[in-house]
Amino acid sequence: MTLHFAQDEYARRLERTCAAMAEAGLDALLCFKQESMYWLTGYDTFGYCFFQCLVVRADGRMALLTRAPDLRQARFTSTIQDIRIWIDREGATPQQDLKELLTEAGLEGKRLGIEWETHGLTAANGMKLAVTLDGFATMVDASHLIARLRLVKSEAELAYVRRAAELGDAALEAAIQHTWAGADEGVILARMHDAIFEGGGDYPGNPFIIGSGPGALLCRYYSGRRRLDAQDQLTLEFAGVYRQYHACLMRTLLVGAASDRHKELFDAAVEALRACEDRLRPGRTMGEVFEAHAEVFDRRGLREHRLNACGYSLGAVYAPSWMDWPMFYAGNPVMIQPGMVFFLHMILMDSDSGTAMCLGRTSIVGEAGPEILSKAPLELVVR
16 A cells, blocks of 8 residues: 555544534434545545545444546555445446445435535536435535544644645746746746655645746646747746645736835735734634735735635645635634645736735634744845
8 A cells, every 4th residue: 555644644534524523413424525535545546526425434444435547546556445336327327226235234314414515526426415315314515524624734734735835836936947038837836746756745736827928827727838028927826735735825926126116015915925824823712813814905905806715724625626624714614723734825816907926825823823834035026
């Protein structure tokens, strides 16, 4: 097996999961989130694009239902002993196979927690599952049961997060070194990925965001590369990734010269980021952190240019997004605790002047405040 954590760490995670299930009155948990499976067992795959489910019983016994291509994947990467295969065929009903597994486990008529809120369970498969289990058992939404447990990282996990941050810094340095007038976005992107892969890192949970000129005002990846003009702006949002753990960074780099508007927005972004990080302390809520973001930007007259969220939790996650639960937005009551990992992004997009300015970095929450992971200075980079 290829396991990234000691067996006793997986045992502790399973014990915590069973305790949470008992508190929720669940007889079993049906895991469809790949990150839940990875955290509990080490199971590492992109096979969740098809129907698969990890059944976790209240007594800690587990069984995985998946397709044949993932049989050896599960044996090689996880602690799972009981692996069942549903057969690809016309009219296949893996939901019925799952029901038979649950019947065999004595779970008919029991309370089943289900991870409904995940890309690992499509709406079509979810509806079929609901029909299949209707009358068979009581279904309870347990989408965040393991997500809440995953929020606070162990020391072993934090070691991977710190390594991911080192790779993120290497990617940023590569981007800066390859940014100049006439530079090809594709080369910049390639050198960033080179830095991560050469450092032993992984693919990110979603594509790196890269855009220049008018595209620097976008918050998503889009296809098509361009060369940078003599005076230009380049927005990058990316992550160092190690053992699936992410540490994100965000920067807007400038080519040629910084306009007065760029300087104004950069100063605002630095002030807002530091204000948010100052509130990234145990006992505060995620909503309070967002308030710091909004207070700074709104006081500076930038309300229409900011977003309605300013970051999110990070961990070991899978495509299509590296964003983990939960997010920083107004009124979010989730309490911040030591060992949590958060990405804070200050995003300003002034469509009136065509000016972009983004600044973001990842921190680990400590007892006295945030451990800022990136070693890169908060400076306006002009190439």
